[in-house]
Amino acid sequence: MISANAALTGSYDPLQVALSVLIAVSASYAALDLAGRVTATRGRARLAWLIGGSTAMGIGIWAMHYIGMLAFRLPVPVEYDWPTALLSLLVGILCSAFALVVVSRRRMGLTYALIGSAIMGCGIAALHYIAMAAMRLPAECRFDFRLVALSVALAIVFSFVALWLEFYFRDEPKNSAWRKLGSALVMGVAISAMHYTGAAAATFIPAASALDQSHAVSISSLGTLGIAAATLQVLGVAVLSSLVDRRFDAQALELALAQARLELAHVARIATMGELTASIAHEINQPLTAVVTNGNFALRQIASGAPNLEELREAIAEIVNDGTRASAVISRIRALLQKGAPDRVELDINEVIQEVTILVRHEATLSGVSVRLDLAADLPRVLGDRVQLQQVLINLIINSIEAMRTLTDRPRQLLIKSAKNADAVLIQVQDSGKGLDPEQVERIFEPFFTTKPQGIGMGLSISRSIIESHGGRLWTVPGSSGALFQFTLPTNGNSVS
Numbered sequence: 001m002i003s004a005n006a007a008l009t010g011s012y013d014p015l016q017v018a019l020s021v022l023i024a025v026s027a028s029y030a031a032l033d034l035a036g037r038v039t040a041t042r043g044r045a046r047l048a049w050l051i052g053g054s055t056a057m058g059i060g061i062w063a064m065h066y067i068g069m070l071a072f073r074l075p076v077p078v079e080y081d082w083p084t085a086l087l088s089l090l091v092g093i094l095c096s097a098f099a100l101v102v103v104s105r106r107r108m109g110l111t112y113a114l115i116g117s118a119i120m121g122c123g124i125a126a127l128h129y130i131a132m133a134a135m136r137l138p139a140e141c142r143f144d145f146r147l148v149a150l151s152v153a154l155a156i157v158f159s160f161v162a163l164w165l166e167f168y169f170r171d172e173p174k175n176s177a178w179r180k181l182g183s184a185l186v187m188g189v190a191i192s193a194m195h196y197t198g199a200a201a202a203t204f205i206p207a208a209s210a211l212d213q214s215h216a217v218s219i220s221s222l223g224t225l226g227i228a229a230a231t232l233q234v235l236g237v238a239v240l241s242s243l244v245d246r247r248f249d250a251q252a253l254e255l256a257l258a259q260a261r262l263e264l265a266h267v268a269r270i271a272t273m274g275e276l277t278a279s280i281a282h283e284i285n286q287p288l289t290a291v292v293t294n295g296n297f298a299l300r301q302i303a304s305g306a307p308n309l310e311e312l313r314e315a316i317a318e319i320v321n322d323g324t325r326a327s328a329v330i331s332r333i334r335a336l337l338q339k340g341a342p343d344r345v346e347l348d349i350n351e352v353i354q355e356v357t358i359l360v361r362h363e364a365t366l367s368g369v370s371v372r373l374d375l376a377a378d379l380p381r382v383l384g385d386r387v388q389l390q391q392v393l394i395n396l397i398i399n400s401i402e403a404m405r406t407l408t409d410r411p412r413q414l415l416i417k418s419a420k421n422a423d424a425v426l427i428q429v430q431d432s433g434k435g436l437d438p439e440q441v442e443r444i445f446e447p448f449f450t451t452k453p454q455g456i457g458m459g460l461s462i463s464r465s466i467i468e469s470h471g472g473r474l475w476t477v478p479g480s481s482g483a484l485f486q487f488t489l490p491t492n493g494n495s496v497s
């Protein structure tokens with residue numbers, strides 16, 4: 001028989017206490033993880049993460065409190081009023097939504113964090129005491145107000161720590177999983193400390209008055225396990241979907257970067273074309289002048305009444321040749337200016353070098369540079385984008401021509417070499433200019449690094465990304481006279497016939 005005024009003595013089921021701490025730690029981990037998603041996304045996606053995230057977190061915090069309460073065994077049957085329990089769940093979800101909004105702000109000042117943690121702490125304490133109010137048992141609940149105050153203070157302090165931790169770890173890189181886990185442990189233990197202090201503040205005195213048990217439900221040990229399993233599942237799904245979403249985001253970013261690189265390559269190509277305008281005009285003008293000369297000659301032959309058929313045939317053949325040459329130059333320029341996804345075909349790199357040499361010939365002559373080709377015979381074919389590889393060669397050659405413009409004490413020479421190299425072909429572009437400053441060698445491949453007053457500094461960085469996207473390597477060779485750039489391109493083993 002229980003005496004009228006003595007408090008009921010309860011005991012804790014250690015397994016269920018451990019379960020409640022595990023749920024608190026899992027909810028904290030999910031919170032840290034979801035905060036990152038809410039911060040990284042915008043618009044509808046952000047709203048979806050906010051609603052989904054706060055529901056998962058709310059269920060986590062709520063389940064932790066109920067399992068903590070269920071772990072406390074009293075010598076009388078305890079039931080729970082489900083509408084009140086539902087209200088406490090709602091408070092938990094609102095509290096989590098508030099926390100996610102606070103930590104996903106761009107900046108967080110001290111005042112903001114203090115106000116945020118006061119609101120959040122009071123919310124968690126409200127959840128806890130509403131949950132206790134849901135208890136239906138033949139006893140009256142009395143509170144030790146010092147312990148109640150301590151539990152609210154703990155909830156506020158814990159919220160402050162949690163908000164800071166969430167704010168700082170929300171967009172940490174992947175390798176921060178351990179740190180996140182550490183923070184989740186700290187946060188989980190703090191939530192548990194708040195709960196068990198709150199629980200210690202209550203004593204139960206047997207009551208004689210009749211109980212209102214209209215909406216009460218009893219929860220067995222099996223029920224506790226069910227709540228725990230379902231909660232862990234919800235938190236697991238939340239963390240998993242956040243992981244999947246992050247992967248998708250990373251992929252989208254990579255795609256956008258690749259697209260931007262393509263756009264940049266196009267812009268650089270047009271800039272290069274600008275530099276080459278004079279050369280192009282010359283390349284087209286030359287065959288056109290020849291066509292006019294030969295055409296006039298043919299007309300005069302015909303007008304003479306007795307044309308020399310052999311000479312006439314030669315003149316017309318030359319007209320056809322020059323016309324073909326001019327149209328080839330034009331189609332090469334069109335290809336160079338065309339934007340589009342890389343077009344990989346099997347090609348002869350020597351042919352690409354020869355085409356580019358024709359395009360830059362005039363520019364080289366104007367700058368007094370003699371161009372020499374040393375191309376290996378029987379090179380294997382490479383799989384590549386003709387236009388992109390032309391662009392790399394043009395960048396290297398124009399850089400060399402520019403580097404030699406001020407040279408007066410020795411001949412301005414440009415040597416373009418191709419050779420077989422293991423399972424790749426090696427292409428070298430060497431000039432007799434002042435060479436590369438050893439202190440700048442590492443930096444010249446960086447985007448926007450330039451030493452020229454009119455330079456853009458994109459040529460080498462784009463060239464390197466093009467070669468690397470072909471599976472090759474572009475680098476400089478130190479210790480050579482002048483500058484020596486070389487690149488490799490993997491081969492498919494078939495030699496050019």
Ligand code: ADP
Binds near residue numbers: 444451
């Ligand atoms: P930009 O030509 O617009 O300056 P690049 O990326 O093509 O940009 O080159 C970066 C820098 O590398 C150049 O400004 C120059 O200082 C150096 N550089 C490139 N090629 C040569 C070369 N052949 N000889 C000497 N310096 C070079």
